[in-house]
Amino acid sequence: MxxxxxxxxxxxxxxCLSIADIVKLLKKHFSYPYTEQGASRLPVLxxxxxxxxxxxxxxxxxxxxxxxxxxHNSADSQSGRIGDIxxxxxxxxxxxxxxxxHEIPITVQLVKDAYxxxxxxxxxxxxxxxxxxxxxxxxxxxxxxxxxxxQIHGCQVIVNGVYTTLKYYLRLLNDPAEFIDKYVELLKHxxxxxxxxxxxxxxIISNGIK
Numbered sequence: 234m235x236x237x238x239x240x241x242x243x244x245x246x247x248x249c250l251s252i253a254d255i256v257k258l259l260k261k262h263f264s265y266p267y268t269e270q271g272a273s274r275l276p277v278l279x280x281x282x283x284x285x286x287x288x289x290x291x292x293x294x295x296x297x298x299x300x301x302x303x304x305h306n307s308a309d310s311q312s313g314r315i316g317d318i319x320x321x322x323x324x325x326x327x328x329x330x331x332x333x334x335h336e337i338p339i340t341v342q343l344v345k346d347a348y349x350x351x352x353x354x355x356x357x358x359x360x361x362x363x364x365x366x367x368x369x370x371x372x373x374x375x376x377x378x379x380x381x382x383x384q385i386h387g388c389q390v391i392v393n394g395v396y397t398t399l400k401y402y403l404r405l406l407n408d409p410a411e412f413i414d415k416y417v418e419l420l421k422h423x424x425x426x427x428x429x430x431x432x433x434x435x436x437i438i439s440n441g442i443k
Contacts, residue, residue, distance in 0.1 A: 244431055245438045246417050248410065252403045255413065256396055258442045263335065263364055265433040273335035274425040276364055276395045277302070277317045280333055282415035283402045284318060290407075296323045302423070315351040316359065327354040334363040339392050341374040347390065348382050356388045362395045 250258065263275050281302055288294045300319040316330030332347055339361050351359055379390045403409045420426050420434060 243435075244417050244421055245435045246413060247438050247442075250409070250413065250442070252400060252409055254442050255403060255409055256400050258437060259399065260396060261437045261442070262430075262434055265430075265437070267429055267433065269427050269429050271425050271427050271430060274423065275430065276335055276362075277333050278419040278423060278426070279399060279416055280331055280362065280395065281318055282412055282419055283399060284320070284331075285415045286406055286411050287402065288320075291405075294320065297321065297328055298323070298325075304424070315354060315356060316347075327351060327356045329358045329360075330356060331360040331362065333395060334361075334365065336365050337363060338365045338367055338370055339363050339375065341371055341378050344375055344378045344382070344390060344392065348378075348386070348388075351388060352386060356386075358389045358391060360398070361390065361392045362398055364395045367392075367394060 247258070259276075259279055263272060263279075265272070281299075284299050288297070288299050298321045300314070300321055302318070303314055314330075315327050316332045318331035318333075319327060320329040322328045330347075330351055332350075334343070343361060347359055347361055375392055379392065382388060382390050403412060406412060417434075420431055
């Protein structure tokens with residue numbers, strides 16, 4: 234399918250994909266050889282789409298609010314947000330935060346930096362997710378820092394891969410097609426997503442996911 238640059242409605246929405254194929258599709262979309270900046274926004278949009286699916290179906294998020302996505306260039310310290318994705322309590326206080334790195338491994342220092350963002354809040358959970366391979370990560374150091382934060386603050390910091398997390402959450406959905414619909418809508422309307430990111434989505438689907 235061809236797509237006019239001014240007509241976002243022509244983004245392809247694939248149907249009847251297995252969870253495994255959805256994850257393969259996302260991997261290809263995130264890691265496509267782009268010549269423009271902005272690919273790091275794509276995993277953020279994917280995780281946000283998952284949260285949109287989860288908010289109304291799980292008791293954990295009852296009476297909670299999924300905050301609108303901030304500009305990709307907004308600094309957390311200036312916006313008052315604790316992550317790329319924020320879920321707030323009814324009173325507006327921070328309940329859960331998600332920080333997403335693209336092709337950047339999570340380090341002990343990144344865990345410490347994350348704590349600085351939420352330490353003054355009563356945050357229940359904070360996710361540090363990455364699309365990078367974490368096989369050589371300093372897991373001992375990361376786990377020690379996570380335990381330290383839990384002891385002094387009470388927040389559960391969870392370090393994980395983006396793809397592993399997406400796969401888990403997709404299994405919780407009654408219909409994973411809902412996620413695809415929401416991701417495509419975010420691709421259409423997010424100001425950070427460039428024409429190249431949209432055409433890549435269509436190209437990947439047209440050429441086959443497997």
